[in-house]
Amino acid sequence: MVGMYSSDSGIKANASEKAYPKRQAWASLWEASRISIDSIWSHKLRTFLTLLGIIIGVASVVSVGAAIEGLRKYVTDSLEGALGSNTIIVARIVGVNISYDDYLEMLRKHKPIRLKDMQIVQELCGDCEAISPSMNRSDDVKRGSLLFEQARINGINEDTLKIENIDLAEGRFISAADVSRAIPSAVIGIDIRDELFGSVDAIGKTIRIGGDKFTVVGIEAKKGSSLIGNSTDNSVYIPYTAYMRKYGTRQEIAFRVKSPSKETFLYTRDEVRQILRARHKLRPNQDDDFSLLALTDIQSEIDQIIAVITVVIIPVIAISMVIAAIVVMNIMLVVVTERTVEIGMRKALGATRKDILLQFLVESGLLAMVGGVIGVLIAYIISFIILASTPVPMFITLTYILSAVLSSGGIGVISGLYPAFKASKLDPIVALMRE
Numbered sequence: 001m002v003g004m005y006s007s008d009s010g011i012k013a014n015a016s017e018k019a020y021p022k023r024q025a026w027a028s029l030w031e032a033s034r035i036s037i038d039s040i041w042s043h044k045l046r047t048f049l050t051l052l053g054i055i056i057g058v059a060s061v062v063s064v065g066a067a068i069e070g071l072r073k074y075v076t077d078s079l080e081g082a083l084g085s086n087t088i089i090v091a092r093i094v095g096v097n098i099s100y101d102d103y104l105e106m107l108r109k110h111k112p113i114r115l116k117d118m119q120i121v122q123e124l125c126g127d128c129e130a131i132s133p134s135m136n137r138s139d140d141v142k143r144g145s146l147l148f149e150q151a152r153i154n155g156i157n158e159d160t161l162k163i164e165n166i167d168l169a170e171g172r173f174i175s176a177a178d179v180s181r182a183i184p185s186a187v188i189g190i191d192i193r194d195e196l197f198g199s200v201d202a203i204g205k206t207i208r209i210g211g212d213k214f215t216v217v218g219i220e221a222k223k224g225s226s227l228i229g230n231s232t233d234n235s236v237y238i239p240y241t242a243y244m245r246k247y248g249t250r251q252e253i254a255f256r257v258k259s260p261s262k263e264t265f266l267y268t269r270d271e272v273r274q275i276l277r278a279r280h281k282l283r284p285n286q287d288d289d290f291s292l293l294a295l296t297d298i299q300s301e302i303d304q305i306i307a308v309i310t311v312v313i314i315p316v317i318a319i320s321m322v323i324a325a326i327v328v329m330n331i332m333l334v335v336v337t338e339r340t341v342e343i344g345m346r347k348a349l350g351a352t353r354k355d356i357l358l359q360f361l362v363e364s365g366l367l368a369m370v371g372g373v374i375g376v377l378i379a380y381i382i383s384f385i386i387l388a389s390t391p392v393p394m395f396i397t398l399t400y401i402l403s404a405v406l407s408s409g410g411i412g413v414i415s416g417l418y419p420a421f422k423a424s425k426l427d428p429i430v431a432l433m434r435e
Contacts, residue, residue: 050331051371053324054411058375058404059382061321065310065400066383070393072306076299086265087163087295088272089134090117091254094293097301111289112252115244117279121257124275127268130162130258133240137247141188141236142208143196151192152235153209155243163258166237171203171218174239178217182241187218189233212246214238269294321411324371328415332364361413368412372405379404 092113093106115133122131135155141148158176160166166173169190178185186207193202202216214236223232244251259268273292280289383394 046331047367047370050328050367051324051374053327054321054368054371054408055375055378057321057324058372058408059378062376062379062396062400062404063382063394066379066394066396067386067392068306068310069397069400070395072302073395074393075302086259086262086268088257088259088269089254089293090121090257090272090276091134091291091293092252094254094291095297106291109287109289110291111280113254113290115249115253117276117290118253118255120279121255121272121275125257125268125271127259127264127271128257129260130159132157132159132163132256134254134256135240135243135247135251139210141192141196143205146196148192148195148234150234151189151209153243154235154237155240155247156237157240159258160237163256167221169219169221171216173218174237179239179241182239182245184212184214184242185217185239186214187220187237188216189220189235190222191231191233192236193219209236209238210246214242265294265296321407324368325411325415328364328368328412332360332415364415365409365413368415369405369409371412372408375408376401376404 090113092110093103095102098106118131118133121128125131133155137153138150139153141151156174157179158174161173166187168187171187173187174185177183186209188202188207196202196207197205202219205216206213207216208214218237220233220235220237257268257272259265269292273288276290277288282289380396383396386392387394
């Protein structure tokens with residue numbers, strides 16, 4: 001029993017010895033933080049002037065980052081809304097960053113895509129959730145003596161709603177019956193409704209597109225302006241059969257294909273390619289004589305462009321952070337000189353070099369981190385003002401916030417290394433004699 005008790009006592013003693021350094025470290029950190037907060041609070045004006053560079057730098061970096069992320073989100077949402085997610089565009093020539101020479105080569109080798117190509121894909125593609133033609137041109141829309149110039153006329157079918165995000169404010173969309181019978185029905189944008197009808201109910205009324213009569217069956221909900229300020233509410237959707245009857249049945253077309261999910265997207269794309277290759281009687285060693293473009297291809301290209309913008313802009317703005325770090329270091333050197341007696345007194349009372357070093361590192365890091373938090377708040381205010389007064393999207397991510405605060409704190413610690421090291425080396429007797 002005694003042996004067992006002695007063993008338990010030894011275990012408790014070892015555990016206590018291991019826990020003591022941890023408690024001592026936390027006590028030192030708490031003491032350093034308390035002294036730092038007291039020092040910062042006692043010199044508010046100097047603190048603000050010291051942090052000004054960090055505040056401006058962080059606010060600039062986060063604001064620019066918010067604009068870049070907002071642009072990325074805006075473009076992605078716009079593409080998904082206009083083209084649809086998990087979507088393939090089939091056309092004679094379509095792609096991203098096609099050079100003029102490549103364009104001429106494609107023009108020579110590729111065949112025009114015809115309506116029959118789309119119909120064959122509709123018949124044979126088992127993995128295709130929706131298929132819709134993509135035909136568009138500009139034309140004038142009239143109602144009596146009222147005229148809306150250069151509306152965007154789109155020839156579509158009922159599957160367009162499955163591919164493209166189109167919200168209706170009134171009425172209905174183009175139906176399968178409209179398409180099969182080439183009924184001259186139309187869904188118009190809100191700008192066209194306002195210009196031609198004003199406060200009058202437009203549903204069931206007749207408009208003229210380039211001289212031909214169409215009946216308004218629906219009003220598209222307001223979409224607003226694009227990033228460059230152009231209205232996106234000037235569209236007219238009509239059955240593609242009525243479109244081809246009006247503008248010609250032998251014209252070249254493009255069409256969009258939607259896969260059921262992201263997981264089946266590659267299978268859908270391969271199936272569409274094989275159907276078209278068989279339709280065009282291409283041999284295995286021959287290249288495609290048509291183009292396929294996925295939304296993911298466009299997004300990848302956009303991501304690369306935005307990455308280049310980020311690489312160019314962010315380092316330029318980050319220079320202000322370097323300048324701010326130099327300011328913090330200079331101020332901390334002044335602080336060390338001012339508090340020489342305090343340092344000497346703390347050392348005389350038993351503070352170690354490690355305690356003094358920790359005190360000034362915590363103070364410089366805390367000082368810079370406060371600047372980072374203020375900079376993030378200012379960036380939020382700037383982003384809110386820009387978002388409320390302009391069409392420019394702003395989107396502050398958690399990554400930018402954490403990066404700004406942590407990097408500003410890190411800059412403070414690095415800037416405070418030399419002043420803290422200098423303070424820790426002070427001789428307590430020499431320091432006390434300076435009073």
